[in-house]
Amino acid sequence: MKAFLLRYKLHHLAFWALFFAGWYYFRYQDYPPGRGLLITLLKVADLALMVYLTNYLLIPRLLYRRRYVLFALLFVSMVFTFSIGKMYLEEILLSRPGYFTIWSRFKTRVYDNVIPHILLVSTGAAFKLLADYAATQKRLAELAREKAAAELQFLKSQINPHFLFNSLNAIYFSIDKQNAAARQLVLQFSDLLRYQLYECGTDTIAIEKELHYLGDYIRLQQLRKDAHYEVLWQPAPGLHGFSITPLLLAPFVENAFKHISHHGDKKNFIHIGAERQNGLFRFTVANSKDNHASTEAPGGIGLANIKRRLELLYPGKHQLEIANEEELFSVRLEIAISE
DSSP, X not given: OHHHHHHTTHHHHHHHHHHHHHHHHHHGGGSOTTTHHHHHHHHHHXXXXXXXXXXXXXXXXXXXXXXXXXXXXXXXXXXXXXXXXXXXXXXXXXXXXXXXXXXXXXHHHIIIIIHHHHHHHHHHHHHHHHHHHHHHHHHHXXXXXXXXXXXXXXXXXXXXXXXXXXXXXXXXXXXXXXXXXXXXXXXXXXXXXXXXXXXXXXXOEEHHHHHHHHHHHHHHHHTTOOTXXXXXXXXXXXXXXXXXXXXXXXXHHHHHHHTOOOXXXXXXXXXXEEEEETTEEEEEEEEEOOTTXXXXXXXXOOHHHHHHXXXXXXXXXXXXXXXXXXXXXXXXXXXXXXX
């Protein structure tokens, strides 16, 4: 029920209804008979419109982007414009042409209309800022808990890196030099582990390293597939100069290899692409799948977990589209990047 109310902003409607009722109750006697309801509706609608323009346009687009001067200028201009418009409509409703003209009694009109509007709209903006601050703190706390849980899980499952790389080194030199493919396989596997153990401890990592890791992972997975499987990895040129969260893309690729189809009479494929365009990093994965096959592995990372990570790490800065068709599963992820 609470989620339904929040989704459709019914609590906003209830607030303005109560505000309207209170204003009407205390002020209706100040207006001619039969005009109080319309005048009150005009004043409340005027105020509500300014509050929503400030909270959902000026604050996100200007204040949060540190364009303080432009925010202040537009805020004051909006209040003056709406105040003049409201007084003009009041003249029409009260049949008093020129009665509320701001220029005839400028100081009085500013004191009675503009200043109260500034105070009331600023109060609404203050509630917006407090709510956004609380939401940010909650998101940061959730992110900290998720990170701590992930680090704890990592520590529980971590193998002694020194022993592990010594073992891989021994395996590498035990392979005959003529078997170049096997040696290359060990090197790629070593690079994958080194990336996970040593380079993923930071909040972000260069996109070049993340894509290199994906390339190694894809090449290793291809060794398990025969000629009936088509795997295309096509990162576009120019993918450099920005960072993303480590290991953010790998689960999508892992999911594709885990749930690729096994048709004997038609092509089985995985197509993976990455590009940068208009300030967005776009990552796509598509794989053929068997009819009605699940795309989630019991006990695995799961796409729900990835969605949650994206919400915490890139709030309002990403778009994830997942299509689960009869014989095709595809993922399209877009992330707004900064240089």
